[in-house]
Amino acid sequence: MKVLILGAKGSLGQTFTDLYQDQDVTAWDHDELDITQAAAVIEKITALKPDLIINCAAYNSVDKAEEERSKAKLINGTAVGFIAKAASKIGATVVQFSTAYVYSGDSVSGYEESDPPSPRSEYAESKLLGENELSKNLKQYYIVRTTWLYGKISFTGKQNFVQMMIQMAESHQDIDGIEDEFGNPTYAVDLAKATRELVEQKADFGIYHLVNEGTASWYDWAKEIFNVKHILKAKLNPISRDRFIRPAARPKYGILKNTKFIKLRPWQEALKEYLA
Numbered sequence: 362m363k364v365l366i367l368g369a370k371g372s373l374g375q376t377f378t379d380l381y382q383d384q385d386v387t388a389w390d391h392d393e394l395d396i397t398q399a400a401a402v403i404e405k406i407t408a409l410k411p412d413l414i415i416n417c418a419a420y421n422s423v424d425k426a427e428e429e430r431s432k433a434k435l436i437n438g439t440a441v442g443f444i445a446k447a448a449s450k451i452g453a454t455v456v457q458f459s460t461a462y463v464y465s466g467d468s469v470s471g472y473e474e475s476d477p478p479s480p481r482s483e484y485a486e487s488k489l490l491g492e493n494e495l496s497k498n499l500k501q502y503y504i505v506r507t508t509w510l511y512g513k514i515s516f517t518g519k520q521n522f523v524q525m526m527i528q529m530a531e532s533h534q535d536i537d538g539i540e541d542e543f544g545n546p547t548y549a550v551d552l553a554k555a556t557r558e559l560v561e562q563k564a565d566f567g568i569y570h571l572v573n574e575g576t577a578s579w580y581d582w583a584k585e586i587f588n589v590k591h592i593l594k595a596k597l598n599p600i601s602r603d604r605f606i607r608p609a610a611r612p613k614y615g616i617l618k619n620t621k622f623i624k625l626r627p628w629q630e631a632l633k634e635y636l637a
């Protein structure tokens with residue numbers, strides 16, 4: 362199978378590039394293809410003719426998106442339409458990643474794939490636009506919503522939550538862990554493997570929620586990181602999200618329920634493997 366990975370230098374993009382080494386894989390980031398350039402997207406993708414396009418390119422600065430609205434909208438939204446149009450010309454399937462942040466987060470039990478989105482931030486709006494641009498322009502697509510992702514460090518060196526917690530604890534900093542905002546910590550390797558399964562099993566096209574099973578608050582997640590790493594002296598304080606002021610709104614219960622596909626392993630197990 363000919364596979365094209367976009368955003369290949371990011372955290373998830375690198376994971377997919379590794380996972381598809383047994384296939385005819387092409388890995389592109391900014392330098393090879395800027396996904397916001399419509400003509401280049403059509404030209405380069407139709408020339409390459411991949412069977413599968415996995416789009417990991419994204420604008421992920423949730424807070425900065427409040428100021429850089431049009432940039433976020435272009436990368437996460439409009440550009441996904443360009444990729445979809447290119448894919449439809451050559452009959453390729455597209456996998457697009459989205460987020461739990463498309464939901465309001467008011468539902469304590471979380472969200473199933475068919476629940477209607479209700480974004481509360483510019484980042485969330487832009488990701489939902491990407492979902493819509495894909496489904497509007499292509500039939501053969503998988504929208505995979507996930508959340509609280511960790512794995513490889515991106516080429517730009519952006520740390521994930523797990524690495525950040527360890528570094529803060531090791532430098533003896535006081536750490537505030539939000540105890541009343543919830544999600545599903547998800548290991549990029551597990552997400553990538555499950556996504557490949559989805560494609561290889563020829564699951565029905567549409568929307569999927571792929572996350573490690575179980576939920577946690579940011580505080581729970583940090584506590585588990587310190588337990589697994591045997592960092593006994595971490596100064597971790599539980600705080601309410603009302604005291605942790607951020608420019609963009611986040612869902613209080615950003616919990617995704619996977620009701621359509623094989624469930625991933627519990628988040629604690631995946632974290633243990635990542636930290637081993």
Ligand SMILES: NC(=O)c1ccc[n+]([C@@H]2O[C@H](COP(=O)([O-])OP(=O)(O)OC[C@H]3O[C@@H](n4cnc5c(N)ncnc54)[C@H](OP(=O)(O)O)[C@@H]3O)[C@@H](O)[C@H]2O)c1
Pocket residue numbers: 367368369370371372373374390391394395396397416417418419420421436457458459460461507508509510511515516517
């Ligand atoms: N991280 C999470 O917690 C999380 C949660 C839910 C969903 N997701 C979704 O999962 C997917 C993968 O996320 P990730 O954490 O792997 O992201 P990431 O590490 O930020 O990687 C994104 C990659 O895309 C590149 N990129 C940005 N704009 C581009 C453009 N115009 N053309 C080509 N490449 C471009 C980035 O380059 P630069 O860094 O140089 O800009 C980076 O290499 C995204 O769709 C994201 O929205 C992530």
